[in-house]
Amino acid sequence: NREWHLVTRPVGWPKPEDFALVEAEVPTPGDGQVLVRNLYVSVDPYMRGRMSAAKSYAAPYELGKVMQGGAVGEVVASNAEGFAAGDHVLHFFGWREYAALDAKNAVKVDPDAAPLSTYLGVLGMTGLTAYAGLLRTASFKEGDSVFVSGAAGAVGSQVGQIARLKGASRVIGSAGSDEKVKLLLDEYGFDAAFNYKNGPVSEQLRAAAPDGVDVYFDNVGGDHLEAAIGSLNLNGRIAICGAISVYNNTEPAPGPKNLARLIQTRGRIEGFLVGDHYDLQPQFVEEVGPWVRSGELKYRETVVEGIENNLEAFLGVLRGDNTGKMIVKL
Numbered sequence: 001n002r003e004w005h006l007v008t009r010p011v012g013w014p015k016p017e018d019f020a021l022v023e024a025e026v027p028t029p030g031d032g033q034v035l036v037r038n039l040y041v042s043v044d045p046y047m048r049g050r051m052s053a054a055k056s057y058a059a060p061y062e063l064g065k066v067m068q069g070g071a072v073g074e075v076v077a078s079n080a081e082g083f084a085a086g087d088h089v090l091h092f093f094g095w096r097e098y099a100a101l102d103a104k105n106a107v108k109v110d111p112d113a114a115p116l117s118t119y120l121g122v123l124g125m126t127g128l129t130a131y132a133g134l135l136r137t138a139s140f141k142e143g144d145s146v147f148v149s150g151a152a153g154a155v156g157s158q159v160g161q162i163a164r165l166k167g168a169s170r171v172i173g174s175a176g177s178d179e180k181v182k183l184l185l186d187e188y189g190f191d192a193a194f195n196y197k198n199g200p201v202s203e204q205l206r207a208a209a210p211d212g213v214d215v216y217f218d219n220v221g222g223d224h225l226e227a228a229i230g231s232l233n234l235n236g237r238i239a240i241c242g243a244i245s246v247y248n249n250t251e252p253a254p255g256p257k258n259l260a261r262l263i264q265t266r267g268r269i270e271g272f273l274v275g276d277h278y279d280l281q282p283q284f285v286e287e288v289g290p291w292v293r294s295g296e297l298k299y300r301e302t303v304v305e306g307i308e309n310n311l312e313a314f315l316g317v318l319r320g321d322n323t324g325k326m327i328v329k330l
C-alpha cells in the first residue's frame with residue numbers, strides 16, 4: 001500500500017522534494033468501516049491551497065501525513081451495514097492505494113450507469129461546480145453571452161457546453177494552446193475561442209465577443225478577470241470559481257484596475273464554493289446525465305496511470321497538461 005505524504009509546504013511551484021511516496025501497511029477496517037482499493041484518484045487545482053498553511057475553506061494538509069482528495073474505489077472488505085465487497089464507492093481518501101474509512105463517508109456509485117472515472121469529473125465534483133456556478137452564482141439565462149476561461153479543462157468545458165445547451169446567444173472560451181482552442185470550436189460547439197498565450201486577453205476577448213459578455217465564469221483570475229470586466233455588458237455577472245493563474249504566486253496578485261466599470265454596468269462579481277451547492281446534485285445529474293449519455297455534452301479525460309505518478313499528474317494540472325478532467329488510474 002503506497003500513499004503520498006506532504007513533507008514540506010511548497011513555496012511557489014511545488015517541487016518533488018516537498019512530497020514523499022511512502023510504503024504503509026494496508027489498513028484494517030474498524031467497526032462501521034469499509035476497506036477500499038482505490039481505482040481512480042482525482043487531482044485538482046484546489047489541492048495547491050491545502051498544501052499551504054494559510055487558513056482557507058479546507059484544512060491544510062498535515063505534514064508527514066497522507067494527503068486527501070476525491071477517489072473512486074472498490075470495497076474489498078466491509079464491517080459496515082449496507083456495504084459489501086465488490087461495491088464501488090466515491091469517497092475522499094485519495095492519494096493512496098488502500099483506504100479504511102467510515103462507511104458514512106462513502107457514497108455508492110454504479111459502474112454500469114457510467115464509467116467510474118466520470119464520478120470524479122463530468123458527473124461529479126467538477127461537473128457540479130460548472131452547473132452551480134453558471135446557473136446559480138452567475139444566474140445564467142437563455143440569450144446570455146457567456147465567456148469562460150480554462151475552457152478546455154474539467155469545469156470550463158462543461159460550463160461552455162451547458163451554456164450552449166441552455167440557449168446562450170454566444171459562448172466564448174479561452175485556453176492555453178491552439179489545439180485546445182480547436183477542440184472548443186470543433187467538438188464542444190463554442191462560437192468563438194482564443195489561445196490566451198497568443199496575445200493580450202482583453203484584445204482577444206473584444207474580438208471574440210464584439211457585443212460584450214453577460215456572464216463571465218472565471219477559472220483563472222488575473223488578466224482574464226480584468227479583460228472580462230472590460231467586456232461586461234449592462235447587468236453582467238461574474239462568477240469567481242478559481243484563480244489558477246495565481247495559485248503559485250508568492251506575492252498577492254494585483255486586483256483588476258477597472259472595478260469602477262461595475263458601476264457603469266451595474267455588474268456583479270461573486271465567488272462560490274461547490275461544497276455549498278450539493279442540494280443541486282440531484283437536479284444536476286437529472287439534467288446533465290442524459291446530455292452526457294446522448295453525447296450532446298462531450299467530455300475528455302486525461303488519464304495518468306499509477307499511484308507513483310499522482311504528483312506528476314497534479315503538477316500537470318497546474319501546467320495545463322490536461323484536456324478535461326485529470327484522473328489517475330491505479
Ligand code: NDP
Pocket residue numbers: 044045046125126129150151152153154155156174175176177180219220240241242243244245246272273274275317318319320321322323324325326
Ligand atoms: P482544469 O481541468 O481546468 O485544469 C486546470 C487548467 O488551468 C489547466 O489545464 C490549464 O489549462 C489552466 N491554467 C493553468 N495555469 C494557467 C494560467 N496561468 N492561466 C490560465 N490558465 C491556466 O481544472 P478544474 O476544472 O478542476 O478547475 C478549474 C478551476 O476551477 C480552478 O481554478 C479550480 O481551482 C476551480 N475550482 C473551483 C471550485 C469551487 O468550488 N469554487 C471547485 C472546483 C474547481 P490551459 O492549457 O488552458 O492553460
